[in-house]
Amino acid sequence: MIVKFCGIRREEDVEYCNILNPTMIGLIFADSPRKVEKDTAKRLLAMKNPSIKSVGVFKNQTLSEVLSISKDLKLDFIQLHGNESIEFITYLKSQGFKIIKAVEVEKVNDIERSKIYKDIVDFILLDRPKGKEIDIVQLAKNADFDFIIAGGITPENVERYLALNPLGIDISSGIETNGFKDFNKMRAIVEKLTKIQGW
Numbered sequence: 001m002i003v004k005f006c007g008i009r010r011e012e013d014v015e016y017c018n019i020l021n022p023t024m025i026g027l028i029f030a031d032s033p034r035k036v037e038k039d040t041a042k043r044l045l046a047m048k049n050p051s052i053k054s055v056g057v058f059k060n061q062t063l064s065e066v067l068s069i070s071k072d073l074k075l076d077f078i079q080l081h082g083n084e085s086i087e088f089i090t091y092l093k094s095q096g097f098k099i100i101k102a103v104e105v106e107k108v109n110d111i112e113r114s115k116i117y118k119d120i121v122d123f124i125l126l127d128r129p130k131g132k133e134i135d136i137v138q139l140a141k142n143a144d145f146d147f148i149i150a151g152g153i154t155p156e157n158v159e160r161y162l163a164l165n166p167l168g169i170d171i172s173s174g175i176e177t178n179g180f181k182d183f184n185k186m187r188a189i190v191e192k193l194t195k196i197q198g199w
């Protein structure tokens, strides 16, 4: 089970992750309150346990910006959250990057649409548009391919997402209090995973 803690932006966030050892940590380079600058990202990534994979999150940014940040930081994965074309993704793959393609799901059709990435990317991530209280678990039941799931996961509701049997879970706002990562919530996720799945 892949566990990704996303929106890491402070030294203490990395320290929490080094204790809890998620599979991946995500740093956001897209427009967001969680956005980090490249220099900050470099400092944070240098602090992480080497076993934790780094993910850079981008949304509708230029190829040269994505490439420059990803190469400089030697990112393990590039997560694309926007309308990036197949050519855009294929080019990044040709440069040796592993790709997580996030698809914002609002209706069953969006699940169908995400299938075009199946043989191109390393992981498909099903998420919901920010600010929309969509029941992504109900929609994701229609997926007949492997996926990582995100979108509103919290320590209280993670069981419902795990019941989908996803490749992984990706959590950002659900492990925050007042906009900052909260160690107790991060630990609560890991404890639930350990209890349910022996993670």
Ligand SMILES: O=C(O)c1ccccc1N[C@@H]1O[C@H](COP(=O)(O)O)[C@@H](O)[C@H]1O
Binding pocket: 006, 007, 026, 028, 030, 031, 032, 033, 034, 057, 058, 059, 081, 102, 125, 127, 150, 151, 152, 153, 170, 171, 172, 173, 174
């Ligand atoms: O979190 C953001 O601010 C963000 C901004 C732009 C693109 C993606 C963003 N977050 C991604 O959303 C999912 C999980 O979100 P949540 O747990 O529902 O808050 C995760 O993949 C983040 O990378």
